Amino acid sequence: MLTKGLAYGWLSARRRIGEMVLPVVTTATGAFLVVIVFGMSEGIRAQSASLGHADEIGRALVLIVITVLLVGVVEVAVATTRTVAHRTRELGVLGANGVPRKPVIAALLVEPVVAAVLGALAGVVLALVTGFVLDAMGFVPTGVAVSGLLLGSTIAVGVSIVAAVATSIVPTWNAASRPPIRSLSSGG
């Protein structure tokens, strides 16, 4: 049943790809910054060393990029609330036909996960390209660390998916738990 829910969610996510542009872009921005900051951590350390407190500034920087990534991912959740509002009647039909809550939630969560993954991957790819191009052109005297880029990419993708699911689950849970008669009559 769960797989059917996922397949249903996948089909509707493909239909609504246009709606995902904004969340994908915001997530990509956050992921891009995370990867770039991790990849160029040496250069940034050198820059903050001139200010003093290099370690603390480095920690603050990681805190800030992860926060920016989270800001980007919140847009995914906002888009999910929009989707849920659009599809209230559809959810009512599903509920009235006796589809249990879990597959419905799984179907609704496909879209935020797809948006988060797409966004994170787009950001990561862009950051990798930027990093290597900057490195090749010699703009980064301290070099771009491949291990840093990989660590940044893992963090970006992981945090995006976890945060997208965590913030999207409440609106989808509420929508799927509503009595079908209310979803059907509220229009939309």
Added chain:
Amino acid sequence: MKHGDLTILCVETPAPTTVRSPAIATAASGNTFACLVRFALANIRRRPERFVLSVLGIALAIGCVVIVRTISSSFAITGADSVTDVLGGAQLWAVPAAGVHYDADAQALVAAGPAPEFVVPDGWRAVRTLSGLTDVNGTKVSLRGGDEIPAGEAVLGSGLAARLGVSDGDRVVVGGQGLTVAVAGSGQSMSVATGLASTVVGERGWWTIFAPAGDEKRRDLGPTFGAAVGLPSSTDPSVVPDPAGSGLIYDTVGGTGPLTFEGKFSALFSGQVTSSTLGLISMIGLVLGFIIALSSFLAAVAERKREFGIMASIGLADEVLYFFLVESGIVFVVAYLVGVLGAGAAVALVIPGIATPMAWLQASAMVAAFLPAMAIVGALVPVHRLLQQRPVDLLGGR
């Protein structure tokens, strides 16, 4: 709020007695804002998750900016303190050709070369201070030499005394010589007698110059003194001395513009942070947060089309702006509070060495300054979207 009287509450017919109606009218107009707030709260309650999400997004963004601004204000405070500590009320500051720099470990300004040589003109008073770095129990310390310090004594600023964990009467060893500690003033420097200082730091140092009595406030002290001793002068701390020259005089009184020399000096420090990667990233975060606010307001408009159609069809067109202003105001104020408190907790945990409560308060005030603009633009965009459409389209939609 001149259209305020048109809100729904006031549609209630006043009581027929002429005596009572003015009382009701004032009561109603006084309540307009309360009505708007209640209306906004009702809307927020209807879609709590969207409110939480937009608050979360903006709060995270505001948190980012507050963290960066806290760091930069903390640097600005450090910069202002360090230069005030050096100047000690002098009007001019003659620095060596190699310049002075802020040493992050010693937390004080340190000269990089020998002080310029000159003969002090009549009437002026110049104090030569040796300045360099030394090591006390493994801690890097800024060492200054002054003629007024008695031999066998080391005068420590209270900041440095706290850092080294010494107090009045303790002994410290500088340049192989045991000295008695005296704590005086604030600051992060240790002052010892000139002879001892010159054995440790050599001839490195600077002059602080006091103008003749009565001339302290003149705007041309720098050029006057510079012409007398043959040194260039500047009122801008971002100007560095010519390495091939013989030095530079910073004029702390003259110059145009509202900023004091200390202000400009500390702006150099905070500018380093805000123009670094940190500042750039936090600004991107703020833009993202604003986009989230806008997109969630626009989503609310799309959902409530019919409601706004009804309002527009009974003549409430401009008033819709007030609904949105109050709603976006509530969102931004809550997000601001959450963001500022969250950032305070974050800086206290992650960067306790940099963040001070004062810097955090300054940063919060700074961020509060551009919050109204964001809230107003955030309300205007959805209203603009609504006013583009005719009421009948709004009513017929969906």
